[in-house]
Amino acid sequence: MPSRLSDAFRPHPIHDFTSLRELPDSYAWNQRDDGGYPSAAGEAFATESVPVVDLDDPNALQSIGHACRTWGVFQVTNHGIPTSLLDMVECTCRTLFSLPLHQKLKAARSPDGVSGYGFARISSFFSKLMWSEGFTVVGPPDEHFRQLWPHGYSNHCDVIKEYNEEMKKLAGTLMRLMLGSLGIVAKQDIKWAGPKGDFKEASAALQLNHYPACPDPDRAMGLAAHTDSTLLTILFQNNTSGLQVFKEGVGWVTVPPVPGRLVINVGDLMHILSNGSYDSILHRAMVNRTRHRLSLAYLYGPPSSVEISPHPKLVGPNHPPLYRPVTWNEYLHTKAKHFNEALSSVRVCVPLNGLIDVNEHNNSVTVG
Numbered sequence: 001m002p003s004r005l006s007d008a009f010r011p012h013p014i015h016d017f018t019s020l021r022e023l024p025d026s027y028a029w030n031q032r033d034d035g036g037y038p039s040a041a042g043e044a045f046a047t048e049s050v051p052v053v054d055l056d057d058p059n060a061l062q063s064i065g066h067a068c069r070t071w072g073v074f075q076v077t078n079h080g081i082p083t084s085l086l087d088m089v090e091c092t093c094r095t096l097f098s099l100p101l102h103q104k105l106k107a108a109r110s111p112d113g114v115s116g117y118g119f120a121r122i123s124s125f126f127s128k129l130m131w132s133e134g135f136t137v138v139g140p141p142d143e144h145f146r147q148l149w150p151h152g153y154s155n156h157c158d159v160i161k162e163y164n165e166e167m168k169k170l171a172g173t174l175m176r177l178m179l180g181s182l183g184i185v186a187k188q189d190i191k192w193a194g195p196k197g198d199f200k201e202a203s204a205a206l207q208l209n210h211y212p213a214c215p216d217p218d219r220a221m222g223l224a225a226h227t228d229s230t231l232l233t234i235l236f237q238n239n240t241s242g243l244q245v246f247k248e249g250v251g252w253v254t255v256p257p258v259p260g261r262l263v264i265n266v267g268d269l270m271h272i273l274s275n276g277s278y279d280s281i282l283h284r285a286m287v288n289r290t291r292h293r294l295s296l297a298y299l300y301g302p303p304s305s306v307e308i309s310p311h312p313k314l315v316g317p318n319h320p321p322l323y324r325p326v327t328w329n330e331y332l333h334t335k336a337k338h339f340n341e342a343l344s345s346v347r348v349c350v351p352l353n354g355l356i357d358v359n360e361h362n363n364s365v366t367v368g
C-alpha cells in the first residue's frame with residue numbers, strides 16, 4: 001500500500017501545506033506561471049458581472065442562450081436544489097478536509113484512477129504548486145469514504161448520493177435550455193437524451209475542492225486557469241469568494257458567492273457540440289488570507305460510449321464542422337496530455353481541397 005500512495009504523489013512531495021506560516025517559493029506564482037493571461041484594466045474595476053438567470057423566468061431559455069454566447073458562464077437562481085442539501089454537502093466537505101493528512105491519504109487517488117483524494121491533477125503542467133487539495137467522486141463514494149471514516153461513513157455517502165441525483169436532474173434541465181436556445185430539441189435531436197429528453201444516461205464526476213487560508217494569497221494560486229472538459233459544470237461555492245472567469249477584453253472577473261446561486265460553466269464538449277457557438281469558459285480559483293474556501297464542481301458529460309460532435313443542425317455548407325467526434329474518455333485523455341491545447345488538438349483542419357482532421361487518438365480512463 002505505501003508504495004502505491006507514494007507513486008500517486010511522486011511528482012509533488014506530500015507535506016501538510018495547510019499549516020505553513022509563510023509561502024514557500026514552490027507555491028509563489030507570478031503572472032507568467034499561470035499562462036500569462038493579460039490582466040486587463042477590468043480586473044481592478046470590473047464593471048461587468050457574470051449574468052444571473054432565474055430558472056423560473058419564462059425567458060430563461062433566451063437569457064441562457066445569450067449568456068452562453070457572450071460569456072460561457074452564468075449563475076442560476078430558483079434551481080430547485082434545497083438549501084438544506086447544500087448545507088449538508090458543505091458540511092461533508094468540511095469534515096472530509098478537516099481530517100489529518102495521513103487519514104485523507106488512506107483514500108488517495110491511485111495513479112491511474114479518477115476517484116479519491118489528491119492535489120490538483122493539472123499540477124504537472126505548471127512549475128509552481130497550487131494552494132488546494134481535492135477529492136474526486138465518480139460513482140458511489142462508499143469504498144473511499146469507509147477508508148476516511150471507518151465508523152459513520154454512511155451518512156456522508158447518503159449526502160453525496162442525494163446531491164449527485166439532484167445535480168443530475170438540474171443538469172438535464174440546463175442541457176434542454178442550453179441546447180433549446182440553439183434550436184436543438186433534446187428528445188428529438190439528441191439520441192442519448194432518451195425518449196423523454198431527460199439525459200438519464202449521462203455521466204458525471206463530483207470534485208470537492210478545499211483552499212485553505214493562505215499566508216500570502218496575492219502570490220498563491222488555488223487552482224490554475226483551465227476550462228472544464230465537460231458539457232457543463234455546476235459549481236457550488238461556500239461563502240468565501242475565489243472563483244474568477246476570464247472574459248476577452250475585460251480580464252479576470254470575480255464571481256462572488258451569493259447564497260442560493262449556483263454557477264454554470266460551459267465546458268469544452270458543449271463548445272464542440274454547439275460547433276463553436278458557445279465558448280467554454282476559462283476560470284481559476286484564488287485563495288484568501290484568513291478564510292478557507294470550499295467548492296463543489298459537478299462535472300457533467302455524455303455516457304461513456306457516446307461520441308460528441310458538432311450537431312448536424314448547426315452544420316451546413318457555410319458552417320463546416322469545426323471538431324471531429326470524440327468520446328468523453330478520449331477527450332479527458334487529450335486534456336490530460338495537452339491541457340489547455342486539448343480543444344485545438346481535436347479541431348478539424350480545413351485545407352483548400354476539403355476537410356481532413358489531424359489527430360492522435362487514445363482511450364482508457366472511464367468516467368461513468
Ligand SMILES: C=C1C[C@]23C[C@H]1CC[C@H]2[C@@]12CCC[C@@](C)(C(=O)O1)[C@H]2[C@@H]3C(=O)O
Nearest residue numbers: 121122205207226228229230299335367
Ligand atoms: C471528469 C473529470 C473532469 C476533470 C477530470 C475528471 C475528474 C476531475 C475533473 C477536474 C476538476 C478540476 C479541474 C480539472 C481540469 C482537473 O484537473 O480535474 C477537471 C478535469 C477536466 O475538466 O478535464
Ligand SMILES: O=C(O)CCC(=O)C(=O)O
Nearest residue numbers: 207209237243285295297
Ligand atoms: O473552486 C472553484 O471555484 C473552481 C473549481 C473548478 O474550477 C473545478 O473544480 O473544476
Ligand SMILES: [Fe+2]
Nearest residue numbers: 227228283297
Ligand atoms: Fe473547473
